[in-house]
Amino acid sequence: KPKAGNSRLTDIFKMSYMMQPSIILLKEGTDTSQGKAQLISNINACCAVVDCVRTTLGPRGMDKLVHDDKGKVTISNDGATIMKLLEIVHPAAQSLVEIAKSQDSEVGDGTTSVVLLAGEFLKEAKSFVEEGVHPQTIIKSYRVAASLAAKKLKELEISIEGKDPEERRALLIKCAMTSLNSKLIHSKSEFFGRIVVDAVLSLDQDLNLSMIGIKKVPGGAMEDSLLVQGVAFKKTFSYAGFEQQPKMFHQPKIILLNIELELKSEKENAEIRLTDPSEYQAIVDAEWNIIYDKLDKIVASGAKIVLSRLAIGDLATQYFADRDIFCAGRVAEEDLARVSKATGGAVQTTVNNIIPAVLGSCDLFEERQIGADRYNFFTGCSNAKSATIVLRGGGEQFIDEAERSVHDAVMIVRRALKYTAIVPGGGAVEMELSRSLREHARTIQGKQQLLIAAFAKALEVIPRQLADNAGYDSTDVLNKLRHSHASGGKYSGVDIINGGICNTYETFVWEPTIVKLNAISSAAEAACLVLSVDETIRGPKSQSQDDQTPMGRGMGRGMGMGRGGMGGRGRGLRALRGRGGR
Numbered sequence: 001k002p003k004a005g006n007s008r009l010t011d012i013f014k015m016s017y018m019m020q021p022s023i024i025l026l027k028e029g030t031d032t033s034q035g036k037a038q039l040i041s042n043i044n045a046c047c048a049v050v051d052c053v054r055t056t057l058g059p060r061g062m063d064k065l066v067h068d069d070k071g072k073v074t075i076s077n078d079g080a081t082i083m084k085l086l087e088i089v090h091p092a093a094q095s096l097v098e099i100a101k102s103q104d105s106e107v108g109d110g111t112t113s114v115v116l117l118a119g120e121f122l123k124e125a126k127s128f129v130e131e132g133v134h135p136q137t138i139i140k141s142y143r144v145a146a147s148l149a150a151k152k153l154k155e156l157e158i159s160i161e162g163k164d165p166e167e168r169r170a171l172l173i174k175c176a177m178t179s180l181n182s183k184l185i186h187s188k189s190e191f192f193g194r195i196v197v198d199a200v201l202s203l204d205q206d207l208n209l210s211m212i213g214i215k216k217v218p219g220g221a222m223e224d225s226l227l228v229q230g231v232a233f234k235k236t237f238s239y240a241g242f243e244q245q246p247k248m249f250h251q252p253k254i255i256l257l258n259i260e261l262e263l264k265s266e267k268e269n270a271e272i273r274l275t276d277p278s279e280y281q282a283i284v285d286a287e288w289n290i291i292y293d294k295l296d297k298i299v300a301s302g303a304k305i306v307l308s309r310l311a312i313g314d315l316a317t318q319y320f321a322d323r324d325i326f327c328a329g330r331v332a333e334e335d336l337a338r339v340s341k342a343t344g345g346a347v348q349t350t351v352n353n354i355i356p357a358v359l360g361s362c363d364l365f366e367e368r369q370i371g372a373d374r375y376n377f378f379t380g381c382s383n384a385k386s387a388t389i390v391l392r393g394g395g396e397q398f399i400d401e402a403e404r405s406v407h408d409a410v411m412i413v414r415r416a417l418k419y420t421a422i423v424p425g426g427g428a429v430e431m432e433l434s435r436s437l438r439e440h441a442r443t444i445q446g447k448q449q450l451l452i453a454a455f456a457k458a459l460e461v462i463p464r465q466l467a468d469n470a471g472y473d474s475t476d477v478l479n480k481l482r483h484s485h486a487s488g489g490k491y492s493g494v495d496i497i498n499g500g501i502c503n504t505y506e507t508f509v510w511e512p513t514i515v516k517l518n519a520i521s522s523a524a525e526a527a528c529l530v531l532s533v534d535e536t537i538r539g540p541k542s543q544s545q546d547d548q549t550p551m552g553r554g555m556g557r558g559m560g561m562g563r564g565g566m567g568g569r570g571r572g573l574r575a576l577r578g579r580g581g582r
Contacts, residue, residue, distance in 0.1 A: 108411020
């Protein structure tokens with residue numbers, strides 16, 4: 001039996017503990033989740049996102065139809081496009097959206113691959129997290145594995161530098177076709193591959209993407225698409241007199257303007273005080289003289305084609321038509337920049353002192369009908385450092401997806417020209433990297449051995465998914481690939497056409513090294529980012545909804561102090577006339 005003094009001492013301790021004030025750090029309503037359960041929850045969220053795009057990988061990948069709240073329908077199998085349209089709100093899963101966007105802007109292709117790899121890295125790490133391995137141990141091992149993979153990738157690459165122009169063009173077409181094979185327009189991959197390569201090769205050394213214009217014209221077949229070695233843009237808004245202008249010129253001079261050629265009316269609050277009524281006519285004449293002076297100087301420059309970013313009014317249009325000059329106003333800024341680059345002209349902000357050096361030129365200008373629209377073509381440009389791809393096709397969604405596909409192919413060819421090295425695709429590189437990392441893992445001890453082996457296993461998701469999406473037995477295909485790579489077949493990948501495996505280098509399934517390099521490093525970093533988060537703090541919901549409560553309901557209940565109070569049971573301002581407060 002405890003002594004009375006000890007019992008009293010215990011009571012004092014209990015009371016002092018209970019009297020300690022609670023420490024409040026976060027605003028009321030803040031939700032915090034932490035620990036292993038939170039990390040696993042984040043991994044599960046990322047894996048759920050990956051499942052959305054998993055089936056879009058490869059030449060036999062399926063398309064996704066996304067229907068947004070505004071009624072717009074998008075059909076695509078481009079990873080970055082789908083990730084943007086999904087509007088993911090989970091904070092951890094948003095990291096996958098960011099790496100897809102990064103891959104798209106940096107390389108242009110491999111957006112589905114990078115999301116798939118990041119999800120697989122996290123999936124492999126999940127079992128280790130559940131068993132109590134510290135996330136920092138996993139992160140460290142993953143970074144070592146990514147570094148080893150990048151080093152091995154450099155050994156596997158094949159340089160295309162130093163090839164003669166024809167051979168290099170053929171190699172680039174193969175790279176473009178590999179990108180297009182997984183798109184909606186894969187049936188015409190060779191046709192579009194040639195268009196894309198010729199467009200990129202026509203650019204300057206800086207390979208400025210804005211110098212390639214892609215115009216979409218609904219109607220016709222895909223084979224009706226064409227490449228313009230120069231510039232083409234849709235006929236702009238025109239005034240009366242436009243149809244009287246010539247629509248074809250041989251070797252014309254072209255003037256590019258950034259000024260308005262319209263009669264300027266007085267502002268509403270303008271005030272002119274005249275002492276003599278005859279002075280009014282002088283003011284009106286001055287307005288006309290200003291515009292005629294500008295037009296006379298343009299005609300005197302010898303230009304036969306006048307393009308302006310701003311409006312060209314009806315007076316100027318008729319004036320140019322009378323002198324056999326073609327004009328177009330409100331030309332888009334990017335189109336004007338391409339015309340400038342192709343024809344050698346400089347955009348002018350004034351018509352004073354126009355010298356021949358600022359005028360552009362081309363062999364042929366013509367207005368041509370394409371589908372239901374008319375387009376202005378500038379071809380045979382002396383220093384054409386720009387190109388325009390005109391896409392034709394059936395539905396609007398189809399042409400939109402064709403544009404995204406061509407954009408990806410253009411980015412791939414640009415990267416192959418800048419970083420002149422390629423690697424075989426079709427999962428061959430991933431299988432060889434996986435084999436190499438497994439071999440390295442056997443030479444080290446401790447947890448890192450298991451984690452690098454897990455990283456190597458995750459890389460196999462690419463060939464496995466390629467086989468699954470093509471309808472083949474992925475287990476059988478992977479077993480054949482492992483055997484082939486163990487026997488020295490480092491270029492063996494998935495044979496999508498015939499099933500089984502093949503040498504993807506010999507079958508011309510090529511990709512720029514930078515695509516794979518960027519995909520693996522970005523995926524590893526995204527996985528490490530998610531693994532490094534051990535607590536999620538969600539702020540309290542905004543009080544804006546409460547603030548938007550109708551004034552009547554708030555005042556009625558608040559001011560009504562019982563039945564005989566000021567407001568009674570009234571609603572809003574009517575509370576003042578309630579039962580109690582007449």
